[in-house]
Amino acid sequence: MTNKITELFNIKYPVVQGGMIWVSGYKLASAVSNAGGLGLIGAGSMYPEILRAHIQKCKKATNKPFGVNVPMLYPDIEKIMDIIVDEGVKIVFTSAGNPKTWTSFLKDKGITVVHVVSSVKFALKAEAAGVDAVVCEGFEAGGHNGREETTTFALIPMVKELLKIPVIAAGGIASGRGMLAAMVLGADGVQIGSRFAATVESSAHQNFKNTIIDVKDGGTQLTLKELAPVRLVKNKFYDEIQELYLQNPSKEKLKELLGRARAKKGMFEGDLENGELEIGQIAGLIHEIKPAKDVLEDIITEFNLVKSFVGGL
Known part of the structure; x- marks a missing residue:
């Protein structure tokens, strides 16, 4: 080819x-x-x-x-x-x-x-x-x-x-x-x-790999557009983001929730609840x-x- x-x-x-x-x-x-x-x-x-x-x-x-x-x-x-x-x-x-x-x-x-x-x-x-x-x-x-x-x-x-x-x-x-x-x-x-x-x-951590194969249609969402748009699996951390949006948060509040090393926590360390799990719709x-x-x-x-x-x- x-x-x-x-x-x-x-x-x-x-x-x-x-x-x-x-x-x-x-x-x-x-x-x-x-x-x-x-x-x-x-x-x-x-x-x-x-x-x-x-x-x-x-x-x-x-x-x-x-x-x-x-x-x-x-x-x-x-x-x-x-x-x-x-x-x-x-x-x-x-x-x-x-x-x-x-x-x-x-x-x-x-x-x-x-x-x-x-x-x-x-x-x-x-x-x-x-x-x-x-x-x-x-x-x-x-x-x-x-x-x-x-x-x-x-x-x-x-x-x-x-x-x-x-x-x-x-x-x-x-x-x-x-x-x-x-x-x-x-x-x-x-x-x-x-x-x-x-x-x-x-x-990636084995927990994250297992999550990928469990994701179904609609299981991810593009969010945090005010900071940098990112597609995430809908987990506990994602739910916390959506709850904060109901309060019309400032960028500073979103940054505070995001904190540091969320992606590492989720994808590399395997924390499926508090980590940022980035994967595509496919x-x-x-x-x-x-x-x-x-x-x-x-x-x-x-x-x-x-x-x-x-x-x-």
Whole structure:
């Protein structure tokens, strides 16, 4: 399967594993890369030296391309970028910030840069900043999300109509059928997060993995838009947020309830009541925890089967 994305990253399949916080360590990234996709280490939940260790371990675990996802709101962003350069990482996905800030710096070092966007407006800005591709993420996705609430399958054709660079679809995709649908609408590849969160190699706590496969339709909600929109599983913490909203709270009150390290508490430490459990709407289609290799193989097998049935792209 050869297209713009496989050629850009030198990978077998146009499938990118999302660089999720507390989930995407070197074990998951290397497993996906070894299986033919593009694995990403999620730097958003790592101190600089922890990231360095994960990059070094990933290089030992795979001889295939892999990358690092970097939320640009990270407080030690300069250290993170220096480590990425020092360790010879060739692919960086940036998010949560202005792509102009770091794109030129990275590209001058020979690094392929992809930026995550949630709207046509930001996709155009990313292209103008010189990125090599964009990830267009619809609001079905788990974790932090765009304020526009544009769905993936509405966003992809609108972006594809205007951009010349490759477009990667993200949000609400966990199967070969979803991958094919996204590519029919114009995507050159897909980024998948939630499905890879529920894998053996995911660094998420087992409690959170079990929660993912228990989530049903309507079991998640986009909330905390006043701070940073985030899609959460409806647990005790989520209920506390909704109760506070009934009081018309200020941003300060919302921040006070959120506190610190909620995502770590929930996804990494397994506190299902008081933690922040970030997962996408597509979790309703995830029914078992499997090795990442098997997940990717299932996606590609179904993609090819359905593609042949409908007569190809």
